[in-house]
Amino acid sequence: MMGLDFSFYNWSLISTYVLKGFYFSVILTAVATLGGIFFGTLLALMRLSGKKWLDFPAAAYVNGMRSVPLVMVILGFFLLVPFVIGRPIGAETSAVITFICFEAAYFSEIMRAGIQSIPRGQVFAGMAVGMTYSQNMKLVILPQAFRNMLPVLLTQTIILFQDTSLVYAIGAYDLLKGFETAGKNFGRPEEAYLLAAVVYFVMCYALSWLVKRLHKKIAIIR
Numbered sequence: 033m034m035g036l037d038f039s040f041y042n043w044s045l046i047s048t049y050v051l052k053g054f055y056f057s058v059i060l061t062a063v064a065t066l067g068g069i070f071f072g073t074l075l076a077l078m079r080l081s082g083k084k085w086l087d088f089p090a091a092a093y094v095n096g097m098r099s100v101p102l103v104m105v106i107l108g109f110f111l112l113v114p115f116v117i118g119r120p121i122g123a124e125t126s127a128v129i130t131f132i133c134f135e136a137a138y139f140s141e142i143m144r145a146g147i148q149s150i151p152r153g154q155v156f157a158g159m160a161v162g163m164t165y166s167q168n169m170k171l172v173i174l175p176q177a178f179r180n181m182l183p184v185l186l187t188q189t190i191i192l193f194q195d196t197s198l199v200y201a202i203g204a205y206d207l208l209k210g211f212e213t214a215g216k217n218f219g220r221p222e223e224a225y226l227l228a229a230v231v232y233f234v235m236c237y238a239l240s241w242l243v244k245r246l247h248k249k250i251a252i253i254r
Contacts, residue, residue, distance in 0.1 A: 056204070057193065060196050069143070077147075102198055107201055143177060146184075158172045183247035186243045211225065
């Protein structure tokens with residue numbers, strides 16, 4: 033049995049095969065996080081509006097998305113949308129749209145918890161000085177909710193980064209695909225997958241450690 037050999041990995045190989053996938057994984061994570069938080073906040077506000085015509089569709093969307101494995105959503109969107117519109121949209125574009133739609137459901141629950149964590153007295157105080165509901169949310173409630181939920185939002189972002197490896201299923205060129213391509217071209221797939229696992233672990237562990245530090249600082253500020 034041939035032993036493992038990592039000596040073929042050098043900067044030239046990494047820059048040729050791996051960096052392209054790394055950049056896409058990072059961009060996908062950033063775009064999906066920003067889009068997910070934006071639409072997730074809207075969904076959270078709909079669910080907390082007290083109006084059934086807003087609450088019901090938002091709850092159905094959130095619960096529906098959270099009940100389906102992400103890889104199934106990725107595959108379903110990638111295969112069905114071109115069938116409906118009559119033309120392919122590309123693996124990368126499909127991945128970005130899918131992740132934003134999927135993550136919005138998870139960020140929605142985080143933001144809903146954050147909004148509900150704000151004491152009602154602050155809501156009444158805003159109303160007492162003449163603020164409208166939207167002004168109260170924008171100036172008083174949401175800034176505090178974002179601060180309170182920041183560690184949870186960042187933790188979900190780390191999970192999102194890990195989940196970007198699932199775009200492998202539709203052939204998008206992410207970080208995992210970059211390692212796999214290098215491994216296949218040099219006939220060393222075992223080393224490629226092991227290195228990919230190490231890179232994911234180191235990055236996610238380091239980010240998790242930073243989030244814990246941030247959480248402690250926020251707790252002190254409170």
